[in-house]
């Protein structure tokens with residue numbers, strides 16, 4: 634359920650450049666509790682960099698991030714994660730030399746609630762989230778022995794085991810086949826409902842983004858170029874141009890007239 638009166642995440646004019654490249658250029662947006670926000674844009678638009686800036690993985694050049702009323706701009710990623718704002722990694726980050734279950738356990742031990750001294754409850758959480766994402770049967774596999782889609786599921790399970798309130802999911806569906814994409818969409822919707830989670834959902838599979846987002850934010854060359862309902866975004870000329878280039882965008886717009 635979306636709580637329209639509760640802005641849980643308030644991103645204020647954040648910027649990050651790499652040399653002359655403005656990877657993220659004064660981007661602002663707000664997320665309400667319980668929303669699924671789609672964050673889209675062509676390759677290199679700045680989606681992962683925004684995630685890194687919000688979760689403290691990367692330093693901002695300017696701007697602020699407020700989470701549940703607290704300015705988290707200068708906090709460390711582990712501190713931000715412990716108060717419930719966290720993310721998955723587009724390039725999966727398994728802890729090598731460990732099993733799938735142990736990787737997820739790390740999330741449970743060091744996430745919100747910091748269960749490091751509460752192993753039995755941490756294990757119970759791990760069991761539940763691994764069932765939820767369909768990974769339980771592979772719990773004893775070493776991470777080096779599972780496929781990329783399973784590592785993506787593991788990333789998702791690990792972040793859920795942290796008991797977050799806001800999660801940035803950075804391309805958790807990459808590499809999945811069409812029926813797995815459908816399953817994954819249902820799963821994202823289910824965890825939003827069951828856990829009252831707020832999700833910022835980064836994905837190139839348009840069907841998935843359009844199907845599950847309440848609102849969509851579109852980035853292009855580090856700037857926010859559009860924000861609105863899936864319908865509004867789909868019909869926006871600037872968005873069509875960003876994806877297709879000027880020439881083809883004109884043809885599409887003409888055809889739609």
Ligand SMILES: Nc1ncnc2c1ncn2[C@@H]1O[C@H](COP(=O)(O)OP(=O)(O)OP(=O)(O)O)[C@@H](O)[C@H]1O
Pocket residue numbers: 651654656674675676677678679680681682683723
């Ligand atoms: N550490 C870095 N050093 C230099 N340039 C970087 C660094 N990280 C990102 N960039 C550049 O910043 C821009 C934004 O990258 P980012 O990874 O945020 O894009 P993205 O929208 O996530 O793209 P994709 O859809 O391919 O994942 C790109 O031009 C990228 O090459």
Ligand SMILES: [Mg+2]
Pocket residue numbers: 680681682723803
């Ligand atoms: Mg990315």
